[in-house]
Amino acid sequence: MGETEKIETHRTRCISKFKIFLLAIILAFVSKTLSGSYINSMLTQIERQFNIPTSLVGFISGSFEIGNLFLIIFVSYFGTKLHRPIMIGVGCVVMGVGCFLQSLPHFLMDRYEYESIILGNSSSNGFLCKENETQIFRPTEDPSDYVKKVKSLMWVYVLVGNIIRGIGETPIMPLGISYIEDFAKSENSPLYIGFVETGAIIGPLFGLLLASFCANVYVDIGFVNTDDLTITPADIRWVGAWWFGLLICAGVNVLTAIPFFFLPKTLTKEGQKDNADIKNDKEEKQIEEVKKKNDGIIKDFLPFMKSLFSNRVYMLFILVSVIQFNAFVNMLLFMPKYLEQQYGKSTSDAVFLIDEKRKRRCSKAFNIHGIILNHYRTAQDLYAGNAILADCNMDCNCPTKIWDPVCGSNSLSYMSACLAGCETFVGTGINMVFQNCSCIQTSGNSSAVLGLCGKGQDCSMMLQYFLILSVISSFIYSLSAIPGYMVLLRCIKPEEKSFGIGLHAFSTRAFAGIPAPIYFGALMDSTCLYWATLKSGESGACRIYDSTNFRYIYLGLPIALRGLGFIPALFILIILRKYRLPDENASSGTVEARVIRKENECQEMDQISKVLNNDELKTKL
Structure with a gap:
C-alpha cells in the first residue's frame, strides 16, 4: 500500500512540474513578445529622439535578429544536451539586461x-x-x-541593447518547444504549443498598451515644464517616454526567469507509469545516452545538416517562412509610421491600430x-x-x-x-x-x-475600412500558425527536432529579420x-x-511577397499528399513495435503456462 502511494505521489509531482514548465514558458513568451512589440512600436520615437533616418532605424530593429544569429543554431543543437529550463531562464535574464541597456541613453544624454x-x-x-x-x-x-551632441552616437546603446536582447531570446523558442515535444503526449503536444502561441499573442497586446501610454508622456517628463511645450503627441516632432517602458520590460523579463531555475533537466513523459526501480534504470540509461551524445556531438552535426537539407518539405517550409516573414516584418515595424503619415494619427493612437495587411488609400491629399x-x-x-x-x-x-x-x-x-x-x-x-x-x-x-x-472626415472613414480589413486578414493569417508549427515538427525526425527548429529560426532571421527592415526603411527614405x-x-x-509613393511601397511590396509565398506552399501540399512524414513513420514503427512486443509477451505466457501445467501433471503422478 505504501509503495502504491509512493508511485502516485511521484507521478503527481512529475505532472505538476511539467505543468509548471508549461506555465513558465507561456509567461516567457508573453514577456519576450511584450518587449519586442513595445520596442517596435517605439521605433518612430527613437528615430526622432536621435534624429536618424528610417534605414538606420531598420538596422537597429534588425540588430535583434543579429543577436539571435550568434547562438541560434548552437543553442538549438547543444541545448538538448544541457539543462534546457536553466538555459531558458538565463536567456530571460539576458533579455532584461538588454532592455535596460537600451534605456540608458535617456539618462546619459541632454x-x-x-x-x-x-x-x-x-x-x-x-x-x-x-x-x-x-x-x-x-x-x-x-x-x-x-554639434557635439548630435555626433555623440547615443543610438549605439539602443543597437547594442537590442543585440543582447536577441541573444537572450535565442533559447526560449527552440528549447521550450522541444521540451514540450519530449515530455508531452503526442496527442497533447499541439494543444500545449497552442497555449504557448496564445502567450505570444497576449504579449503584444500588453506591449501595445504600454507603448500607447508611454507615447502620450513627454520624453523628458519631470525635467521640463510641459506647459511651455508648443507640440502635442499628434505632432511629428513629439517624442514620448520610450525609455520608461523599456525599464518595465526589463523587470518583467527578469521576473519570468525565476521559475526555470527550479525545474529539472528531464521529466517522465506524460502518461507513462513509473516506480522507483524503473526510475533508477531510466536515470542510468539517460546518463549513458547523454554521455554518448556528448561524445558524438561533432560527429552528428554534419549528418543532421545533411539530413535536413535533403528534406524537401523542410526546405520548402523554410522558403515559405522567409518570404512571408519579409512581408510580415515590414508591415509590422512600420505600421505606426504609416498610420501617422497616411491617416494623421498620433503614435499613441497608431500603436493601438497595429495590424498587418493591405488597405485602401486616404482620399484627402496631405x-x-x-x-x-x-x-x-x-x-x-x-x-x-x-x-x-x-x-x-x-x-x-x-x-x-x-x-x-x-x-x-x-x-x-x-x-x-x-x-x-x-x-x-x-x-x-x-x-x-x-x-x-x-x-x-x-x-x-x-x-x-x-x-x-x-486629414478630414473622408480619411477617417477610410481608416475604419482599413481596420476592419486588418482584423479579418489577421484572423485568416493566424489560422496557419498551429498547422505550420505541426508541419515543421512532423516533417523532421525526432532526434533532429530541436536542431531543425533552430535552423528554421536562423534562416528566417538571416534572410528576413535582418535585411527586411533595412531595405524597407531605405525605400521609405x-x-x-x-x-x-x-x-x-x-x-x-x-x-x-510623399504619401502616394509611401503607400505603394508599404502596401505593394508585402502583397507581392505574400503572393510569391504561395508557390512553395503549393509544392509542400503536393509532396504531403504523396509521401508520409518522418514522424508518421516513426509513430507507425512504434505501433508495430508495440504489437510485436505484445505478441512476444503472449508467447512467453503460453510457454509459462505449459511449464506450469507440466509441473502440475508431474506432481499428480
Missing part, C-alpha cells in the same frame, strides 16, 4: 530639443513675419555644443502650403531656395529650413507661422493662436494654430519630402513623405 523657431524667440516675437526688418533667430544653446508645398512635390523643390516662398511672405525674412508647422483657418498647413505671413499671436504654449496671416486667404479673420491640419535640419546644418529625421 534633454530633447525639437526643431522650432518659436522656443528660442518667443519673448521677442522673432518667429513672426516682420516686413522690412532683419530677423534674428537665436539658438537655444551654443551651436558648437549642439498638403502643406504657404511655403507652398503639397505631397506631390519633390524634396529638391523644397530646398530650391526661394521656390518655397510666395509674394505674401517674400518680405518676411523667414527661415526656410525650420519645420514648425501651423494650420491655417483655410484648412491648409504652413511650414511655419512666419511663412504663413502671420504678424501677431495670442496665448502661450500649445494654445498659441496666430493672427493677421497674409498668406491665409479667407473671408474672415486669417489665423492659424500650431500643428498640421487634420526615398519618398521623403522634407528632412529636419539640425542646428549643426546636418539632416535629421524625415518630417513628411
Whole structure:
C-alpha cells in the first residue's frame, strides 16, 4: 500500500512540474513578445529622439535578429544536451539586461530639443513675419555644443541593447518547444504549443498598451515644464517616454526567469507509469545516452545538416517562412509610421491600430502650403531656395529650413507661422493662436494654430475600412500558425527536432529579420519630402513623405511577397499528399513495435503456462 502511494505521489509531482514548465514558458513568451512589440512600436520615437533616418532605424530593429544569429543554431543543437529550463531562464535574464541597456541613453544624454523657431524667440516675437526688418533667430544653446551632441552616437546603446536582447531570446523558442515535444503526449503536444502561441499573442497586446501610454508622456517628463511645450503627441516632432517602458520590460523579463531555475533537466513523459526501480534504470540509461551524445556531438552535426537539407518539405517550409516573414516584418515595424503619415494619427493612437495587411488609400491629399508645398512635390523643390516662398511672405525674412508647422483657418498647413505671413499671436504654449496671416486667404479673420491640419472626415472613414480589413486578414493569417508549427515538427525526425527548429529560426532571421527592415526603411527614405535640419546644418529625421509613393511601397511590396509565398506552399501540399512524414513513420514503427512486443509477451505466457501445467501433471503422478 505504501509503495502504491509512493508511485502516485511521484507521478503527481512529475505532472505538476511539467505543468509548471508549461506555465513558465507561456509567461516567457508573453514577456519576450511584450518587449519586442513595445520596442517596435517605439521605433518612430527613437528615430526622432536621435534624429536618424528610417534605414538606420531598420538596422537597429534588425540588430535583434543579429543577436539571435550568434547562438541560434548552437543553442538549438547543444541545448538538448544541457539543462534546457536553466538555459531558458538565463536567456530571460539576458533579455532584461538588454532592455535596460537600451534605456540608458535617456539618462546619459541632454534633454530633447525639437526643431522650432518659436522656443528660442518667443519673448521677442522673432518667429513672426516682420516686413522690412532683419530677423534674428537665436539658438537655444551654443551651436558648437549642439554639434557635439548630435555626433555623440547615443543610438549605439539602443543597437547594442537590442543585440543582447536577441541573444537572450535565442533559447526560449527552440528549447521550450522541444521540451514540450519530449515530455508531452503526442496527442497533447499541439494543444500545449497552442497555449504557448496564445502567450505570444497576449504579449503584444500588453506591449501595445504600454507603448500607447508611454507615447502620450513627454520624453523628458519631470525635467521640463510641459506647459511651455508648443507640440502635442499628434505632432511629428513629439517624442514620448520610450525609455520608461523599456525599464518595465526589463523587470518583467527578469521576473519570468525565476521559475526555470527550479525545474529539472528531464521529466517522465506524460502518461507513462513509473516506480522507483524503473526510475533508477531510466536515470542510468539517460546518463549513458547523454554521455554518448556528448561524445558524438561533432560527429552528428554534419549528418543532421545533411539530413535536413535533403528534406524537401523542410526546405520548402523554410522558403515559405522567409518570404512571408519579409512581408510580415515590414508591415509590422512600420505600421505606426504609416498610420501617422497616411491617416494623421498620433503614435499613441497608431500603436493601438497595429495590424498587418493591405488597405485602401486616404482620399484627402496631405498638403502643406504657404511655403507652398503639397505631397506631390519633390524634396529638391523644397530646398530650391526661394521656390518655397510666395509674394505674401517674400518680405518676411523667414527661415526656410525650420519645420514648425501651423494650420491655417483655410484648412491648409504652413511650414511655419512666419511663412504663413502671420504678424501677431495670442496665448502661450500649445494654445498659441496666430493672427493677421497674409498668406491665409479667407473671408474672415486669417489665423492659424500650431500643428498640421487634420486629414478630414473622408480619411477617417477610410481608416475604419482599413481596420476592419486588418482584423479579418489577421484572423485568416493566424489560422496557419498551429498547422505550420505541426508541419515543421512532423516533417523532421525526432532526434533532429530541436536542431531543425533552430535552423528554421536562423534562416528566417538571416534572410528576413535582418535585411527586411533595412531595405524597407531605405525605400521609405526615398519618398521623403522634407528632412529636419539640425542646428549643426546636418539632416535629421524625415518630417513628411510623399504619401502616394509611401503607400505603394508599404502596401505593394508585402502583397507581392505574400503572393510569391504561395508557390512553395503549393509544392509542400503536393509532396504531403504523396509521401508520409518522418514522424508518421516513426509513430507507425512504434505501433508495430508495440504489437510485436505484445505478441512476444503472449508467447512467453503460453510457454509459462505449459511449464506450469507440466509441473502440475508431474506432481499428480
